[in-house]
Amino acid sequence: xxxxxxxxxxxxxxxxxxxxxxxxxxxxxxxxxxxxxxxxxxxxxxxxxxxxxxxxxxxxxxxxxxxxxxxxxxxxxxxxxxxxxxxxxxxxxxxxxxxxxxxxxxxxxxxxxxxxxxxxxxxxxxxx
Numbered sequence: 001x002x003x004x005x006x007x008x009x010x011x012x013x014x015x016x017x018x019x020x021x022x023x024x025x026x027x028x029x030x031x032x033x034x035x036x037x038x039x040x041x042x043x044x045x046x047x048x049x050x051x052x053x054x055x056x057x058x059x060x061x062x063x064x065x066x067x068x069x070x071x072x073x074x075x076x077x078x079x080x081x082x083x084x085x086x087x088x089x090x091x092x093x094x095x096x097x098x099x100x101x102x103x104x105x106x107x108x109x110x111x112x113x114x115x116x117x118x119x120x121x122x123x124x125x126x127x128x
Contacts, residue, residue, distance in 0.1 A: 002050065002076040004030055014045050028078045036069075036084045043071070043082070043096050052076045058106045060114055067114060069093065071103075095121035 004024055011019050011032055018038035023031040034042050046053050056072035056079070063085070071082040086092075093116045097104045108127050111118045118124040 002052070002078060004028065004078060007050075007075060007078065007080060008032075010045065010049055011042065015042060018042075030078060030080045031083055032080065033083045033085075036086045039069070039071070039082065039084050040094060040096060040099065043099050046073065046075070046080075047099055050075045055100045055102045058103060058110055060110045062114070064088075067116070069110075071096070091115065092117045092119050094119040097121055 004027075007030060008022050008024075011022070015034060015038055018035045018041070019032060020035065021033040025031070032042075052075055054074040056074055059070040059072065061068040061070065066085050066087055069084050069086070073080045073082070093107060093111060095103070095107055095118055097107065098120070104121070104123065105127075107118060107121060108123065108125075110116065111124070112126050112128055
């Protein structure tokens with residue numbers, strides 16, 4: 001069985017300075033804040049290490065000058081959220097679809113709702 005400690009240590013060892021903060025507000029729940037440039041690397045690390053990794057969804061929070069992307073994953077009963085912040089003027093979202101195909105629809109939906117440009121998505125056209 002996977003533990004919160006195992007996931008956190010794996011991220012710390014591999015992401016190093018790209019892992020900004022880790023919070024465990026309660027049992028079986030982890031929030032990991034990472035640099036935006038390290039998002040794809042973090043997802044690749046998780047997918048390679050954990051066979052039971054499942055993508056739940058992507059949430060986007062508008063913080064005024066920044067967008068916060070929250071990628072929610074399930075790993076053997078633990079919910080892990082990768083949090084990353086990016087300035088609105090960048091206005092892009094780099095896709096993880098090649099790593100996690102299930103992210104396709106929600107990335108396109110987020111791009112439609114928040115006016116972001118999808119980078120490296122196989123179908124970047126708007127849903128609506």
